[in-house]
Amino acid sequence: MAADRQQNPRLMLSNFLSLEQCKELEFIHKSCSTVGYRPSVFSTTLSHLIATNSAHLIIPLVLIREKLKEKVEEFFACEYELCIEFTGLVSWTKGSSIGWHSDDNRPYLKQRDFSAVCYLNSYGKDFRGGLFHFQDGEPTTVKPSAGDVLIYTADNRNVHSVDEIIDGERLTLTLWFSRDSSHDEDAKLVSRLSEISSTGLTDVPGSYLPLPASSNMYWFSPDHSSEHDSAINICCARIYALGFGIYPLEDKTNIMDVSDLLMKPLQLARNDELFNQEFENVLHALQVFSIFFALFCFIVRVYCKMLEQIL
Ligand SMILES: O=C(O)CCC(=O)C(=O)O
Numbered sequence: 001m002a003a004d005r006q007q008n009p010r011l012m013l014s015n016f017l018s019l020e021q022c023k024e025l026e027f028i029h030k031s032c033s034t035v036g037y038r039p040s041v042f043s044t045t046l047s048h049l050i051a052t053n054s055a056h057l058i059i060p061l062v063l064i065r066e067k068l069k070e071k072v073e074e075f076f077a078c079e080y081e082l083c084i085e086f087t088g089l090v091s092w093t094k095g096s097s098i099g100w101h102s103d104d105n106r107p108y109l110k111q112r113d114f115s116a117v118c119y120l121n122s123y124g125k126d127f128r129g130g131l132f133h134f135q136d137g138e139p140t141t142v143k144p145s146a147g148d149v150l151i152y153t154a155d156n157r158n159v160h161s162v163d164e165i166i167d168g169e170r171l172t173l174t175l176w177f178s179r180d181s182s183h184d185e186d187a188k189l190v191s192r193l194s195e196i197s198s199t200g201l202t203d204v205p206g207s208y209l210p211l212p213a214s215s216n217m218y219w220f221s222p223d224h225s226s227e228h229d230s231a232i233n234i235c236c237a238r239i240y241a242l243g244f245g246i247y248p249l250e251d252k253t254n255i256m257d258v259s260d261l262l263m264k265p266l267q268l269a270r271n272d273e274l275f276n277q278e279f280e281n282v283l284h285a286l287q288v289f290s291i292f293f294a295l296f297c298f299i300v301r302v303y304c305k306m307l308e309q310i311l
């Protein structure tokens with residue numbers, strides 16, 4: 001679909017990402033996300049991955065970003081190369097929504113020229129609500145479907161909104177592109193990565209383990225976590241949702257408070273059985289368990305396919 005290019009420059013592409021790519025990005029988000037820029041929204045930015053010692057998880061995003069940038073440059077017939085201003089995995093949970101806006105609608109967002117939203121899961125299957133609407137022009141409504149991407153200019157020719165999520169979790173990969181190279185996200189990421197490698201941290205035993213984000217990367221700081229448990233506690237919530245209990249190494253009888261959980265070594269338990277494996281912190285535990293669950297689901301899928309062929 002290519003809408004009126006002058007009045008409402010936008011493009012919808014089906015199956016831009018494979019379902020495997022969507023799943024891989026979902027896994028990264030589930031194991032690393034932190035509280036996002038609005039209540040009930042969780043995000044995984046590339047700087048967050050670097051700050052939490054999980055820069056290796058940027059790799060699957062590299063090719064996807066390049067392919068998207070090429071599409072945007074081609075569709076908008078850009079004479080000069082664009083830069084990527086922001087990349088984020090964003091999930092919207094029950095109650096979140098966004099009213100009519102354009103993506104450059106604040107003075108500090110004026111560098112944004114183009115937006116791309118890749119849908120990583122599907123309306124009706126993974127969540128209810130969360131339809132995307134354009135205020136003018138066609139299409140008026142977009143039903144998110146895993147693998148599809150929506151590309152549009154960030155200015156007021158593409159004012160849009162997202163309906164409230166009624167149920168489930170709506171997951172996207174969102175990118176903004178700029179003509180202004182001083183807003184190049186990659187330049188900032190590369191300098192952050194080189195700072196880390198020049199400090200020699202990578203030689204310290206255990207330095208490859210994921211770290212929790214610093215307090216100022218959270219919507220609510222750990223100091224205020226008791227008032228906002230659900231906001232700060234996304235990693236713990238995901239571990240509980242997988243059916244595990246969390247126990248500090250130092251005192252196994254006490255459930256730690258949230259700021260301790262983010263920083264201190266711990267063990268996991270299931271059905272009153274405490275596992276020997278020790279984790280550096282809750283983010284480390286979540287990443288390891290997410291990998292196991294992803295592998296387990298993969299093996300079950302392969303096994304079911306084999307059974308289908310035999311029977
Ligand atoms: O997720 C979407 O469909 C659009 C999100 C959006 O409008 C935004 O983040 O500015």
Ligand SMILES: [Fe+2]
Nearest residue numbers: 101102103160
């Ligand atoms: Fe938007």
